[in-house]
Each structure stands twice: as structure tokens, then as C-alpha cells.
Amino acid sequence: MPDFSNQTNRATGLRFLWLTLLLVVIDQITKIWVAAEFELYESRVLIDGLFNLTYVHNYGAAFSFLSDGGGWQRWFFTAIAIAISVVLLIWMRRNPVGLWRQNLAFSLIMAGAIGNVADRLMYGYVIDFFDVHYQGWHWPAFNVADMAITIGAALMLLEAFFDNRRDKVENGQG
Template identity: 75%
Template sequence: MKPSKRASGLQYLWVTVAIFILDQLTKWWVAGDFELYESRIIIDGLFNLTYVHNYGAAFSFLSDGGGWQRWFFTVIAVAVSVVLLIWLRRNDVSFWRQNLSFSLILAGAIGNVTDRFLFGYVIDFLDVHYQGWHWPAFNVADCAITIGAVLMLLEAFIDNQRDPEDTQGKE
């Protein structure tokens, strides 16, 4: 008897590929069309496109580390990517929130690790500010990681694996 193949979360890799391509295209556009540190106002007093290099992690964490952090964050991103691929493979396709969150995080990790590998830094350009308060610049990959993490947290609070009928007789 031939074992049945179930549909896995790997079917969500199209999201990873699409977000990765969008991330890389926007970074290539910014790097090719802007001078380093050039800023263009999109919404006055709120949002600019500002081309910067981030040698650290999120919010420029460890950006002044002297270079070792490039490989440290690359290794972490590759390890996280491998774990996410394994989880996607093991997940049933029906766990859409979890699969989507993993795919988004994977896209962001691969997008930023591609920059680190090619350039030694991550290209950031989305610049949010308000009345003197300035959020560190970020990119499409960072957005994907953040949205994926939020979805993962929401998934932790939504038990979509348990059928209420299954638990009624077990109390």
C-alpha cells in the first residue's frame, strides 16, 4: 500500500518568494536611485524614504560591533531559516496562520541575510518620524518579519487545532 502524501506548509513558500523578490527589488531601486543618506519626503512630518546601511540587527542593534556581527547575524538567520523550513514541511497546509507567519519571517530573514552576504550590511530605507521622534529606518524584509511575528503571537492565542466536540467529553 502506497503511503498517502499530505499537503504541507511548504505550499506557503510562494509567499516567501514573493516577499523576498519585493524586498530585493526595493533595495536595488533605493541603492541605485538614491545617494547614501539621501532622504525624500513622502508624507511631510511623518514618512520619508532615506537610504542607510545597517551593519547591526533590528533597530541598528550592535551596528558598531566592528564587523563580527555580520557573520553572527548571518549564522542566526540561516539557522532560523532552516528551522522554519522544517516546521513548514511538518505542518499541515490547513494551519494557515502559522504557515503564513513562518513564510513571512523566512522571507525577511533571507532578504536581510542576502544583503549581509553580498554587502556586509542591510539596506534600509523606510523612515518613520513624528515631531522629533524618529524610528530607526527599516525595509520590506523587516516588515515581513514583524508581521510574521505578530501573526505567530496571534496564533498562540487562537487554538485552531482543537475541535470543541473533542474536549466536551474529556472534562
């Protein structure tokens, strides 16, 4: 059995879960608003030639990957997102609070995963609505959860360049 006694008296990365909760709430509120105010595929221009709000259903993953899978992908992506969230939660529990970049990244990724899992469980698809485009080319529609995952993943990549901080934090120097 693992010994967690040395972790009971120190601040952990779990202190960042407030951000996860906040982003999940914002994500769900924006999706509920879009679903209530827009017809499916309705688009409203926010910045002409650049940015619209367009209500779509995504049955797949990022970029509608496997959206035509026949339904099995709903449970596949749900299971993956739950597994990743559990791993990140355990990692955050083991991380000292001082590893804020890593904890922030994990918190953002969990928020996105949970936000999109909630959609998959409630509706069978993910509600997307941000539509960035330029000269007829459209980036795949996305939502607040997708932004959180993307920013979290980018922070994880940046974190890889700051590895030496971990040694300083663990030795009480950071």
C-alpha cells in the first residue's frame, strides 16, 4: 500500500481545482445559452470575415474526428476523457502546489475533458459554437472546453522546457 503520510501536511496541486470547476461551469453555461438561442447550424457574425458564433453538434473528437463512427465513439471518447482526468487528478494530488505551471495545465485539461464528457453523457454529442474563419476557410468549430484543453496542452509543452524548476521545488528552493 502506498504511503501518503508525507503528503498530508503540504499544499498540493489540488488547490487548482477551483479553476477546473469554474471553467466547467462557464463551458456548460455557454453551451446551454447557444442551444437555447440558436437553431442548429445557425450562424451569427461577430467579426465580419473572421469570427462567428455557429451552433453545431460534434459527434466525434477534435476536428470532428470519427464523427461518423456510428455511436461507439461517444463511449470511447468518454472513457478516454475520464481516464485522463483521473490520472491528472492523481498527479495533481502528488504535485506540490509550487509546480503551478504544471498544475494549471492539468486543471485546464481536466476542465475541458469534463466539460465535453458532460455533453457526451447528456446529449450524445458535444456542442460547439466558436467559428473562426478567413477568406472562406473555416477552422473546425470549438467551445470553451476545447480552448481549455488546447491552452492546457500548450502549457504542458512549455512546461517541458522548464524541467529544472522541479528539482528546485522538490529541494525547497522554489
